[in-house]
Amino acid sequence: MSLLKINNLKANINGTEILHGINLEVNKGEIHAIMGPNGSGKSTLASVLAGKKEFEVTEGSVLFRNQNVLELEPDERSKMGIFLAFQYPVEIPGVSNMNFLRTALNEHKKYRGEEIIEPGTFLKLVREKANLVKMDPKFLSRAVNEGFSGGEKKRNEILQMAVLEPTLAILDETDSGLDIDALRIVAEGVNTLRNSENAFIVITHYQRLLNYIVPDFVHVLHNGKIIKSGTKDLALELEEKGYDWIIN
Amino acid sequence: MSNELIEQITKSDYKYGFVTNIEQEYAPKGLNEDTVxxxxxxxxxxxxxxxxxLKAFRFWQQMKHPEWQKVNFPEIDLQDIYYYAAPKIKSKPKSLEEIDPEIRDTYNKLGIPLEEQKLLAGIAVDAVMDSISVATTFKDKLAEVGIIFCSISEAIQEYPQLIKQYLGSVVPYTDNYYAALNSAVFSDGSFVYIPKGVGCPMELSTYFRINAAQTGQFERTLIxxxxxxxxxYLEGCTAPMxxxxxxxxxxxxxxxxKNAEIxxxxxxxxxxxxxxxxxxxxNFVTKRGLCAGDNSKISWTQVETGSAITWKYPSCVLKGNNSIGEFYSVALTNNYQxxxxxxxxxxxxxxxxxxxxxxxISAGHSDNSYRGLVKVARKATGARNYTQCDSLLIGDxxxxxxxxxxEVENQTAVVEHEATTSKISDDAIFYLNQRGISTEDAVGMIVNGYAREVIMQLPMEFAVEAQKLLAISLEGSVG
Incomplete structure (x- = not known):
């Protein structure tokens, strides 16, 4: 069943067109990998889907659960179930990770018309989820991402994903800057969370991550367009031959 | 940050702007010896x-208004102000139950119920409206351990020895223009005396309310x-729009x-x-504490979100050996504050x-200055100061x-000063948005995180209030 349908999506930043007409359909239960050289528009696509204001959508549509999300504010998209794991997670000094996560979860619950979660119940939940990404509980009482190493920040993204349980998670180069152990932990987190009701879009430069998170489809993005799609074998081919053979 | 976003978050509404309809008694408008x-x-x-x-008044008459401050306002016509305005009370209420229902209602609306049984456990309140104290709670209970908590007017009558000894001992009327003016025309305020060796069993607080129009409030507090x-001790303040x-x-x-802490x-x-x-x-206020005895400590914590102009420097004079002074401040300005x-x-x-x-924290078209003096006198061997001074800008x-x-006159002094300036970034707001938190809440969260170190110094109930206040002061309708 179709979860996300991107149709001829074009987007600008400061008057320069970055996305030149993207078409992509993601069904429930699927994992899509998006690969491509630097500057091809991968992160722009992620930001546009999440609703970042700097980007102006000039054409096309994005249907998520049959609703055009381009009209919605970023926080509404989040509450509908779109999650973006940031390439560069932001530090929020003085705001504890715990408080941040609980506020976010309660916003989602309010949106769904559910009761908000009590601090005690939340503590149990978040400890469980932290264990999933092998995160020391002491990070929960620290300020959001402040003084975290690159790997800790990425794990914190996966923790947030585990708490919010999105229907569509977009991982924007979550593997960049991770050592092999951290990579494995992040991948395990994703694999534990995947089920027949949700979907993942994994943006990456390297085939390496796809050994751990096995995609159903691989797309190559170049110059703001998807120029080739295939199965996981395409990623292996790219690893071997680079991008030139497709681009030229 | 985008202009639209700034506009959203800097539109604020003031929730305490109502006027209480009560009969007031005024002094004739204007200022001269007769007013005093x-x-x-x-x-x-x-x-x-x-x-x-009268001494203060005569001294004040010789003074000129200061000009060094970085705030702008038209000259204040001090002859166009009422120096005394008081809710008309037929006879002084003997108990809290006898307070004028209108006044009681005012404080209820402000969230300060004057009935003792309804008060937050462990906080005694002195409520001051315009020029006079209208109620003081828990007086009797405090008196059991020898603590005096009353209006300064009452103290002037009942405890003349203490008043003579201490009033003006920390801030003499010669100190500055507004301190001299206050010394001449102050009308009420709170008085606290904690006897030797007594730890005050509850938080004391004064709640100041300006109600009457064209009135100046000149309150005087002595602790x-x-x-x-x-x-x-805590103070809160609101006024009508x-x-x-x-x-x-x-x-x-x-x-x-000696060994005391305030x-x-x-x-x-x-x-x-x-x-x-x-x-x-x-809001032109002189606040100063004297650590007179050895090992004494005075700590100021302020969360300033109101006033068109805030102009004040709560200070500590560290006279006793090993004495400690602290100042924790959050000052938020928005619109044209x-x-x-x-x-x-x-x-x-x-x-x-x-x-x-x-x-x-500055937003809108506001202007926010930190001005601080650290002075180490010649005899202050081993003095230490640490200053951290941060500015957060919202918009451009x-x-x-x-x-x-x-100013350091002693070679052994260690004085440190750290300062930062930062802006609330679009990226931080987007990050919180992406987790389902609205822009308004995101700004509130970021600002509270930034101010956390100071808020933590407040007693629990007030910390919660202060957090809400910071968020509300930047709040607007998200369109």
């Missing part, structure tokens, strides 16, 4: 007090902590004896004026220590300034 005599007579004061006032005692500017020129004196917290939410900068309170605030730490005794943490039409003054 009128106030003194109205309060049935002993001769020594009138003398104090004395005798040897080895401890007290935590009016197009005119109103002057609030208070003097607060703290006196800490913790003074302020949540200031005077009416800030409207979005175009019309109206609002001029102006703030020039900070502290003075005067190190006189040996091994004295001071700590300054100042967090400025506001200003933040820092004016640190450091």
């Amino acid at each position: 005599r009128f106030i003194s007579e109205k309060k049935n004061e002993p001769a020594y007090m009138l003398e104090f006032r 004395i902590a005798d040897e080895g005692s401890y007290v935590s 009016r197009d005119e500017n109103q002057l609030h020129a208070a003097v607060v004196e703290l006196y800490a004896h 913790k003074y917290s302020t949540v200031q939410n005077w009416y800030p004026g409207d979005k175009e900068g019309k109206g609002g309170i001029y 102006q703030a020039d605030t900070g502290t003075k730490m005067i190190h006189l005794g040996e091994n004295t220590r001071s700590r300054i943490v100042s967090k400025g 039409t506001c200003g933040a300034h820092t004016f640190p003054y450091i």
Whole structure:
């Protein structure tokens, strides 16, 4: 069943067109990998889907659960179930990770018309989820991402994903800057969370991550367009031959 | 940050802007020696007090208005102000139950119920409306351990020895223009005396309310902590929304004896004026504490979100050896508000220590300055100071300034100063948005995180209030 349908999506930043007409359909239960050289528009696509204001959508549509999300504010998209794991997670000094996560979860619950979660119940939940990404509980009482190493920040993204349980998670180069152990932990987190009701879009430069998170489809993005799609074998081919053979 | 976003979050609504409809009694408008005599007579004061006032008044007449501050306002016509306005009370209420229902209702609306059984456990309140104290709660309970907590008018009548000894001992009337004015025309305020060795069993607080129009509020607070005692004191302030500017020129004196500690917290939410900068309170206040005895400690914590202009420097004079002074401040300005605030730490005794943490937040077209003096006198061997001074900017039409003054006369002193300036980034807001948190809540969260170190110094209930206040002061309708 179709979860996300991107149709001829074009987007600008400061008057320069970055996305030149993207078409992509993601069904429930699927994992899509998006690969491509630097500057091809991968992160722009992620930001546009999440609703970042700097980007102006000039054409096309994005249907998520049959609703055009381009009209919605970023926080509404989040509450509908779109999650973006940031390439560069932001530090929020003085705001504890715990408080941040609980506020976010309660916003989602309010949106769904559910009761908000009590601090005690939340503590149990978040400890469980932290264990999933092998995160020391002491990070929960620290300020959001402040003084975290690159790997800790990425794990914190996966923790947030585990708490919010999105229907569509977009991982924007979550593997960049991770050592092999951290990579494995992040991948395990994703694999534990995947089920027949949700979907993942994994943006990456390297085939390496796809050994751990096995995609159903691989797309190559170049110059703001998807120029080739295939199965996981395409990623292996790219690893071997680079991008030139497709681009030229 | 995008203009639209800034506009959303800087539109604020003031929730305490109502007027209480009660009969008021005024002094004739304007200021001269007769006004001073009128106030003194109205309060049935002993001769020594009138003398104090007249000396101050005559000194004030020789003074010029200061010009060094970084705040702008038209000259205040001091002849166009009522110096005394009091809710008309037929006879002084003997108990809290006898308070005028209108006044009681006002404080209920402000969230300060005057019925003791409804009060937050462990907080005694002195409620001051315009020029007079209308109620003081838990007086009897405090008296059991020898603590005096009453209005300053009452103290002038009942405890003349303490008043004669301490009033003006920390802030003499010669100190500055507004301190002299206050000494001449102050009408009420709170008085606290904590006897030797007594730790005050509850938080004491004063709630100041300006109600009458065209009125200046000149309150006077005096807190004395005798040897080895401890007290935590809080003040809150609100005023109705009016197009005119109103002057609030208070003097607060703290006196800490040997081994005593005074913790003074302020949540200031005077009416800030409207979005175009019309109206609002001029908050020109002199606050100073004297650590007179060895090992004494005075700590100021302020969360300033209100007033059209805030101009004050809660200070510590560290006279006793090993005495400690602290200043924790959050000053938030929005729309056309102006703030020039900070502290003075005067190190006189040996091994004295001071700590300054100042967090400025500017939004809209506001202007926010930190001004602070750290002075180490010749005999203050081993003195230490640490100052941290941060500014947070929201949008690009506001200003933040820092004016640190450091005067060191002793070679052994260690004085540190750290300062940062930052902006709320679009990226931080987007990050929180992406987790389902609205822009308004995101800004509130970021600002509260930034101010956390200061908020943590407040007693629990007030910390929660202060957090809400910071968020509300930046809040607008998300369109």
